[in-house]
Amino acid sequence: ARVSRGLVLIHRGDSQRAAGLALIAQYREASLRHGYAQSAVRFADAEIAREKARVGDVDGAIALARAVVNHLFDAGEMITRAAATTVLVESLLQRSNTGDLTDAQAAIDRLAAVPTDPGFVLFEIPLLRLRALMARANCDEVGYREFADRYRKRANDVGYEGHIALAEEMVNAR
Numbered sequence: 001a002r003v004s005r006g007l008v009l010i011h012r013g014d015s016q017r018a019a020g021l022a023l024i025a026q027y028r029e030a031s032l033r034h035g036y037a038q039s040a041v042r043f044a045d046a047e048i049a050r051e052k053a054r055v056g057d058v059d060g061a062i063a064l065a066r067a068v069v070n071h072l073f074d075a076g077e078m079i080t081r082a083a084a085t086t087v088l089v090e091s092l093l094q095r096s097n098t099g100d101l102t103d104a105q106a107a108i109d110r111l112a113a114v115p116t117d118p119g120f121v122l123f124e125i126p127l128l129r130l131r132a133l134m135a136r137a138n139c140d141e142v143g144y145r146e147f148a149d150r151y152r153k154r155a156n157d158v159g160y161e162g163h164i165a166l167a168e169e170m171v172n173a174r
Helices: 002-012 017-033 038-054 058-075 081-095 100-112 121-137 141-158 161-172
Strands: none
Touching: 002 017, 002 038, 017 038, 038 058, 038 081, 058 081, 058 100, 081 100, 081 121, 100 121, 121 141, 121 161, 141 161
């Protein structure tokens, strides 16, 4: 219940964000203390990395997100892998130092190379968004529009409200 409340508070984007982050940190510490699955810790770490990027600690966000992504791939975890990869790619694109675009593309390609069943939207939908973001970072406006439109369509097809909102922002930001 705490982690769910923490996520809601973090993603609301208002003054409750710090309280949400504190709940996520408590969840992380309890997971470590009680020996819960490492995927629980990595889930919390991905959210902490997202928040680090939001407040400007992009280097810290990249380091933490990269460790999370590597752990999730090594462990074979599938549920939160795309979300963690998204944090990593977004942070790399935000920093945009030499090599960051290459690293972001490599992270996208790594996620895309994971064998999944057809229609596995937990990867498909985030990958469309990440590909649109990469196209924009590479000044490919045609590619950006195509991926953003496909992203919006798939998000609407499956009713993912959060992704629908993100896709609408992307399409309207042209």
